Amino acid sequence: MTTHTVPASSTTTEQLLFLDRAAVRTCVAGIDPVAAVEDVLRAHAVGRTELPAEGYTSWTNSQGAYCRSIAMLGSVRDADPAAPTAYGMKLINAATSNPAQGMDRAGGVSFLFDPETARPAVLAEAAYLSALRTGAYTMSSLRHLGPQQFEEVTLIGCGAQARTHAELLARYFPAVGALHVHDLLPERATAFATWVERSGLPFTVTAHSQAAEASAASTVVITLTITDTGYLTPDDLRPGTFVAHVSLDDLLPEVFDRAQALYVDDVELIRENPRRVLGRLLGEGRVLAPGTTKPGTTTIRGSLGDVLTGAVPPERPGDGIVVSNPFGMAVLDVGLLARVHARAAAEGHGTHLDLLGADR
Amino acid sequence: MTTHTVPASSTTTEQLLFLDRAAVRTCVAGIDPVAAVEDVLRAHAVGRTELPAEGYTSWTNSQGAYCRSIAMLGSVRDADPAAPTAYGMKLINAATSNPAQGMDRAGGVSFLFDPETARPAVLAEAAYLSALRTGAYTMSSLRHLGPQQFEEVTLIGCGAQARTHAELLARYFPAVGALHVHDLLPERATAFATWVERSGLPFTVTAHSQAAEASAASTVVITLTITDTGYLTPDDLRPGTFVAHVSLDDLLPEVFDRAQALYVDDVELIRENPRRVLGRLLGEGRVLAPGTTKPGTTTIRGSLGDVLTGAVPPERPGDGIVVSNPFGMAVLDVGLLARVHARAAAEGHGTHLDLLGADR
Numbered sequence: 001m002t003t004h005t006v007p008a009s010s011t012t013t014e015q016l017l018f019l020d021r022a023a024v025r026t027c028v029a030g031i032d033p034v035a036a037v038e039d040v041l042r043a044h045a046v047g048r049t050e051l052p053a054e055g056y057t058s059w060t061n062s063q064g065a066y067c068r069s070i071a072m073l074g075s076v077r078d079a080d081p082a083a084p085t086a087y088g089m090k091l092i093n094a095a096t097s098n099p100a101q102g103m104d105r106a107g108g109v110s111f112l113f114d115p116e117t118a119r120p121a122v123l124a125e126a127a128y129l130s131a132l133r134t135g136a137y138t139m140s141s142l143r144h145l146g147p148q149q150f151e152e153v154t155l156i157g158c159g160a161q162a163r164t165h166a167e168l169l170a171r172y173f174p175a176v177g178a179l180h181v182h183d184l185l186p187e188r189a190t191a192f193a194t195w196v197e198r199s200g201l202p203f204t205v206t207a208h209s210q211a212a213e214a215s216a217a218s219t220v221v222i223t224l225t226i227t228d229t230g231y232l233t234p235d236d237l238r239p240g241t242f243v244a245h246v247s248l249d250d251l252l253p254e255v256f257d258r259a260q261a262l263y264v265d266d267v268e269l270i271r272e273n274p275r276r277v278l279g280r281l282l283g284e285g286r287v288l289a290p291g292t293t294k295p296g297t298t299t300i301r302g303s304l305g306d307v308l309t310g311a312v313p314p315e316r317p318g319d320g321i322v323v324s325n326p327f328g329m330a331v332l333d334v335g336l337l338a339r340v341h342a343r344a345a346a347e348g349h350g351t352h353l354d355l356l357g358a359d360r
Numbered sequence: 361m362t363t364h365t366v367p368a369s370s371t372t373t374e375q376l377l378f379l380d381r382a383a384v385r386t387c388v389a390g391i392d393p394v395a396a397v398e399d400v401l402r403a404h405a406v407g408r409t410e411l412p413a414e415g416y417t418s419w420t421n422s423q424g425a426y427c428r429s430i431a432m433l434g435s436v437r438d439a440d441p442a443a444p445t446a447y448g449m450k451l452i453n454a455a456t457s458n459p460a461q462g463m464d465r466a467g468g469v470s471f472l473f474d475p476e477t478a479r480p481a482v483l484a485e486a487a488y489l490s491a492l493r494t495g496a497y498t499m500s501s502l503r504h505l506g507p508q509q510f511e512e513v514t515l516i517g518c519g520a521q522a523r524t525h526a527e528l529l530a531r532y533f534p535a536v537g538a539l540h541v542h543d544l545l546p547e548r549a550t551a552f553a554t555w556v557e558r559s560g561l562p563f564t565v566t567a568h569s570q571a572a573e574a575s576a577a578s579t580v581v582i583t584l585t586i587t588d589t590g591y592l593t594p595d596d597l598r599p600g601t602f603v604a605h606v607s608l609d610d611l612l613p614e615v616f617d618r619a620q621a622l623y624v625d626d627v628e629l630i631r632e633n634p635r636r637v638l639g640r641l642l643g644e645g646r647v648l649a650p651g652t653t654k655p656g657t658t659t660i661r662g663s664l665g666d667v668l669t670g671a672v673p674p675e676r677p678g679d680g681i682v683v684s685n686p687f688g689m690a691v692l693d694v695g696l697l698a699r700v701h702a703r704a705a706a707e708g709h710g711t712h713l714d715l716l717g718a719d720r
Contacts, residue, residue, distance in 0.1 A: 014381075014467060014485070020717030021374075055415040057433045059447065059475070067478040071431035071449055073417045087419065089431055089451065091471070093478035107374060107479050109715070111451070115419070118427040118453035119467050123483075125374070125715040353713075355469070355485040357380030 014355040019124040019340065023350050027343040028132060033336060034143070034172060037136040038308055040076050040335035044266070045305030048077040049331045051269075065097030072330030076338070087113040088334035092126055096226075104160050105226065106130070110337050122341050123353070126333070129340070131164040133332040137265070137304070138165060138222055138244045139172045141324040144307050144314045145263060146242040151177050152218035156211055157225035157247060158183035158192035165222055166192075170201050179203045182214035184225075212236040219317070223250035230277055234258045240317045245325045248276045256287050260320025262300050263307065269327040278325050374715035379484040379700065383710050387703040388492060393696060394503070394532060397496040398668055400436050400695035404626070405665030408437035409691045411629075425457030432690030436698070446698035447473040450690045452486055456586075464520050465586065466490070470697050482701045483713070486693070489700070491524040493692040497625070497664070498525060498582055498604045499532045501684040504667050504674045505623060506602040511537050512578035516571055517585035517607060518543035518552035525582055526552075530561050539563045542574035544585075572596040579677070583610035590637055594618045600677045605685045608636045616647050620680025622660050623667065629687040638685050 019027070043049050055071035075087045094106035110129055112122035153169060153176055155162045162181065169176050179196070183189040189207040196205050208214035215221045215236045222244040223232075230252040237243065237255065245251050256262060256278065264270050264278070267289050273279040281287040288299040290312075302312030304324065315322060344350045379387070403409050415431035435447045454466035470489055472482035513529055513536050515522045522541070529536050539556070543549040549567040556565050568574035575581045575596045582604040583592075590612040597603065597615070605611050616622060616638065624630050624638070627649050633639040641647040648659040650672075662672030664684065675682060704710045 014463075016469075018713060020713070020715055020719070022717030022719035025719055050417060052415055052417045053413065055412055055431050055433045055449070057410060057412045057435065057447070059435065059445065061476045061478075063476075067475075069433055069447065069449065069473060069478060071415050071433060071451075073415045073429055073431060075417065075419065085419065087417070087429065089415070089429065091431075091449065091451075091480060093473055093480065095476065095478040098477055101477070103374075103477060103479075107477075107715070109376075109480055109483075113429060113453055115427075116421045116423075116455065117458055117461070117463060117467075118421075118429060118455040119463075120451060120453065120469055123469075125717075128719070353378060353380070355380055355467070357382030357485075359380070359382035359385055359488070 014119070016120055016353040016355060017122045017341070017344065017350045018353050019122065019344055019350045021125040021128045023344065024124055024128055024340055026349055027340040030343050030347070031339045033132055033136040034139045036336050036339040037133055037332055038140050040332050041140070041265070041303070041305035042308050043076050043079070043335070044329065044331060045303055045309045045311065048079070050075045051329060051331055054330070061095055061097060063097045065095050067093070067095040069093040074329070074331035074334040076331050076335040084115045086334050086338035087115055088337060090126055090130065090330045090333045092130060099159070110333050112334070112337055112341055122337065124337055124340065127160065129333055129336060131161050133336045134161060134246060134328065135164040135168040136336070137326050137332065138246060139168050141244055141263070141304055141326070142173070142220065142242065144304065145316060145322055145324060147219050147240060147317055149175070150218065150220050151175055152180060153220045153222065154180040154214050154218045156182050156214055156221065156223045156250065158188045159224065161224040161246065162192055163195060165224065166196060166201055166203065170203070177203060179205045180208060180214045180217035181205060182208045182211045223247045225250055234321065237321050239319045241321050242317050243321060243323045245323055248278070248325065248327070251277060251323065253277060253281055253286060255321065255323065256281055256298055258321065259298050259323045260317060261315040261322045262287070262298055263302065263304055263324050264300055265303055265305070265326040265329055267300060267303070269329065270325065273327065374479070376480055376713040376715060377482045377701070377704065377710045378713050379482065379704055379710045381485040381488045383704065384484055384488055384700055386709055387700040387707070390703050390707070391699045393492055393496040394499045396696050396699040397493055397692055398500050400692050401500070401625070401663070401665035402668050403436050403439070403695070404689065404691060405663055405669045405671065408439070410435045411689060411691055414690070421455055421457060423457050425455050427453070427455040429453040434689070434691040434694040436691050436695040444475045446694050447475055448694035448697060450486055450490065450693045452490060470693050472694070472697055472701055482697065484697055484700065487520070489693055489696060491521050493696045494521060494606060494688065495524040495528040496696070497686050497692065498606060499528050501604055501623070501664055501686070502533070502580065502602065504664065505676060505682055505684055507579045507600060507677055509535070510578065510580050511535055512540060513580045513582065514540040514574045514578045516542050516574055516581065516583045516610065518548045519584065521584040521606065522552055523555060525584065526556060526561055526563065530563070537563060539565045540568060540574045540577035541565060542568045542571045583607045585610055594681065597681050599679045601681050602677050603681060603683045605683055608638070608685065608687070611637060611683065613637060613641055613646065615681065615683065616641055616658055618681065619658050619683045620677060621675040621682045622647070622658055623662065623664055623684050624660055625663055625665070625686040625689055627660060627663070629689065630685065633687065
C-alpha cells in the first residue's frame with residue numbers, strides 16, 4: 001500500500017490540510033478504492049493494523065431521538081517497512097432524527113496524523129469516505145466470494161450507502177445492468193431511482209414494495225438498512241445467492257444456520273458486539289468461530305483479509321447461500337484516507353488551515 | 361453556565377465553525393475562563409458531566425520518540441435544564457521529540473457537537489484551550505485553597521503551560537509581582553523571562569538553577585514539567601505553601617504523607633492511573649480516598665468541585681502544605697469551548713468550513 005507522510009516543511013508549522021467531500025471525491029476518482037481497501041484488509045489479516053478501543057458517547061436530543069458520537073483511532077503499517085505507517089482517527093456522529101430533517105443520519109470528520117510529530121495533518125469529510133470504504137469492501141467481497149457471473153443486484157435500503165454502492169457497482173462490475181431495490185419508505189426508493197437516472201448510471205431500477213420480493217429478484221443481495229430487527233429468511237433468497245450483510249441485522253438466524261459459507265472482516269469485533277445478530281449467534285455457540293466445528297453448525301470460514309492473503313480459500317455460492325458479514329473497521333477509513341491524501345498532495349487538492357492563525 | 365447551540369439554520373447544512381488559536385484567544389479575552397472552569401467543576405461534582413473512556417494509541421517515530429494520540433469525548437449538562445448540553449471531543453496528540461524541533465510537545469483540535477443533529481459543529485485549535493483550562497483550574501484552586509495573600513509565585517517548568525499560567529496570574533492575581541522559575545534547560549528559563557518582558561506582563565522573573573531553590577522561594581508552587589520522576593521533598597517547600605501539582609509527578613510521596621490538606625479534581629481518574637504518584641499512593645493505601653481515615657495517613661479531602669459546591673470545606677495552608685493534584689478532565693475543555701463558541705457566535709469570530717464543498 002502506498003502511504004505517505006506530510007512534507008517535512010509542514011512539520012514545523014501547525015497546518016491541517018482540509019479535504020471537503022468534493023475534494024475527497026475528486027481524489028477518489030484518481031485512485032482504486034477497492035485496491036486500497038484490499039491492501040488494508042491484507043495488512044489487518046497479518047497483524048499490521050491497530051484498532052484501539054473506540055471512544056463512545058450517546059444521548060437523546062430534544063425530539064427524543066438517539067444521538068451518538070464514536071471516535072475511532074486506527075493505524076495501518078505498510079508492507080514496505082521503509083514506508084511510513086498511516087495513523088488516524090474517524091469521528092462519526094449520528095442522530096436518528098437527521099433523515100427527517102433532510103440530512104444524512106451520520107456525519108463527521110476523519111484525520112490523518114503526521115507519523116513523526118503526531119500532529120493532526122489531514123482533516124477530511126468522513127461520511128462519504130466511510131460509505132466508500134463500506135462499498136469498496138462489498139465490491140471486494142463480491143469479486144472474491146460472489147457468483148461467477150451476475151447482471152442484477154438487489155439493494156435493500158435506499159439511503160446514502162445505496163448511492164455509493166451503485167456508483168461502485170458501475171465502476172467495478174460493468175456487466176451489471178439492473179438494480180432491484182426496496183426501502184421501507186417507498187418515496188426513498190423512488191428518489192434513489194431518480195438519482196440513478198440523473199447520475200447517468202447504467203442501471204434500470206426496479207422498486208419492490210416487499211423486501212423479500214427484492215431479495216428474491218437477484219443472486220446478489222446487499223443490505224444497507226438501519227434495522228435492528230431481522231426480516232430475511234432463507235426462503236427469501238434464491239439458491240446460489242451471495243449476501244453482503246452490510247447493515248448487520250437484516251438476516252434472521254436461520255440464514256446463518258443454513259449458509260453454505262460465511263465470511264467476516266474480524267471475528268473478535270463481531271464477537272464483542274452481541275447486539276448484532278452474528279455476535280449473538282457466536283456467543284450462543286449457534287455459529288462457530290474459525291477452527292472449531294460441530295456437525296450441523298455453521299463455522300465462520302475466516303476473514304475476507306484471510307481470503308486475500310490466501311490463508312483461507314474463497315467459496316462462491318453453488319446451490320446455497322454465501323454470506324459476508326463485515327462489522328466495519330476504522331482502519332479502512334484511515335488506509336483509504338492515506339491514499340486519498342497522497343493523491344491530494346500530488347495534485348494540490350484541499351485547503352490549508354492554519355491552526356495558529358495570527359497567534360505566533 | 362451559559363452554553364448554546366448552533367443556530368437552527370446551520371443544522372441543515374454541513375458546516376463547521378473553525379476557530380484558530382488567534383480566534384480562540386480573542387474570544388477568551390471576552391469571557392471569564394476561571395468562571396467557566398468553575399461552572400464545569402460544579403457540574404462534575406453533582407454528576408452533570410460525562411467522561412467516557414478515552415481512545416488512546418501510541419507509537420514510536422523514526423527518531424525513536426514516544427508519540428501518542430488521545431481522543432477524549434465529554435459532555436457538560438447546564439444547571440438550567442432548559443439550556444442545551446455541551447457535547448464535544450478533544451483530540452490531543454504529542455511526540456516527545458517535538459520540542460527539539462521547535463514545536464510544542466502536544467497539539468490537536470477540539471470539537472463541539474450540535475446537540476440536536478450530533479454533527480461536529482465547532483472545530484478549534486486545542487493546545488491553547490487545553491493549557492488555558494489547566495491554568496484556569498490552577499487559578500481557581502489558588503483562589504479557594506491558596507495562601508490568603510501572596511505576591512510571589514514559583515513556576516517549575518518554563519514551557520507553554522508556564523506562559524499561560526503567567527498570563528492568568530496577571531489577570532486574576534494582580535498583587536503578584538514576582539515569578540521564581542526553574543527549568544532543566546536554563547535557556548528555556550531565559551526564553552520565558554524574555555517572553556514575560558516582551559509581553560508586558562507585570563512580573564520580575566528570577567531564574568533558579570535548582571528546582572528546590574525555586575520551590576523554596578515562594579509560598580505558591582506550580583509544577584508545569586514533563587517529568588515522570590519525583591524530585592520535590594517536604595523540605596523543599598516552605599511551611600504555609602500551596603502546591604498546584606499540575607504535572608502530577610514532581611512531588612515525592614513524603615510530601616503527600618505530610619500534607620496538611622490534599623484536594624483533587626476526580627478521585628476515580630487518579631485511582632485509575634497508577635503510573636502517576638498519587639494514583640500509586642492511593643492504590644497502596646498510603647493515601648486514602650475521601651471517607652476513610654487512618655491515623656498518620658493523609659486522606660484526600662475531596663475535589664475542587666466539592667469545595668465550589670460547598671460539599672467539602674476549603675483549607676488554606678497554615679503551617680503546613682496544601683496540595684492540589686488535578687488529573688485533568690476533557691469536560692473542562694468542552695465546557696470552556698462552549699463559552700468560547702458563544703462569544704465567537706455573538707461577535708462573528710471564526711471561519712465557516714463547508715464539509716461538502718461543491719458536492720451537493
